[in-house]
Amino acid sequence: MKSVFAVMTALARRTGALNLGQGFPDSDGPDFLLDAARRAIGEGLNQYPPVNGLPRLRQAISEQREAEYGLRYDPDSEIVVTMGATEAVAAALPALCDTGDEVIVFEPYYDAYGAAISLAGGVRRTVLLQRDGDRFVFDPDELRGAVTSRTRVILLNSPHNPTGKVFGLRELEQIAEVCREHDLIAVTDEVYEYLTYDGVRHITLASLPGMRERTLAISSAGKTFNVTGWKVGWACGPARLVDALVSVKQYLTFAGGGPFQAAVAEGLRNPRPWVDTLRDDLQGRRDTLLTGLAAAGIRTWTPEGTYFLQADAASFGHHDGEELCHVLAERAGVVLLPSTAFYDDEEAGRPLLRLAFCKRRQTLDTAVERLTAFALARPQETQA
16 A cells, blocks of 8 residues: 555646645755765765664764763664664564554654554554644643553654654653653654754653663654755664664665765764754744745644644635645645544544645745635635
């Protein structure tokens, strides 16, 4: 079965619509990073890197985690480089779960998580992120109630795709308390760690008391440096968890992307100037969408991070987001993503749409114009 990303991208191609469905930027990363990759290719770094990644990249990741979060990881035993964060998750779950073990995820969730849990033979248990004013929140009692004797892992994505939520300190403390109380492992997907807005700060769950020794923290270069096609990710954690991940990863891709790994090592040495500019620019692009859609009477939830925001299908005169996405492609010339793709409970996600704002300003301005025209035409059509 095709993923929703493949379906909606194909729809954009067929209709010629602007694609705000898939979360990839339409501009390249920094020249210094691209030049570093070219140099690495020219220097002959074109064969298999070690299964756990180039030593220089593992060292750079170790330095980055300590600089950002005060956490020290041994680059030789506590860090592994993967083919993107998705491979890290896909290898971690079968490494840590036996058939029938349960994995708790916050719903909505990135669709690859469901596939990874199924491939591991695990059982998915969801905790709903509920709409509360301008935010998405979870009920701590629901989280506690989701834990059973078979629960093995809590899979946490923050900053969160698709809602744009950044889990705050109190929420992380509640999650950590459950992990410690029930001896659970946390797998954290932090690929948007630098892309937070309005002064909101990302906190890694591993930094909380008692959590470093039970957390696999996953991130990648793709979102940080606008090089999503490079697929350079990593996982940091105690050696026992990293060893388990490597035992599975070696039979997936083994290793790859040697020149890209070398370039990312250079990028991580001093990411701030580039990332600060990228973050500020993305916040401005986010605001372009929020302001334009609000002017058209379209309800949205302001994201604290990531590339994405959620919109209410009812604002367009529809109550079924899946149906509306096809209508918008055909009649408004804009492709969005139905949020049902991220829910087990499709009814909970049916009113919602995901929009990506990691696109050029001109693209976003045109999308706002088209969506506004469609939304404003709805009452007239209803009356007719």
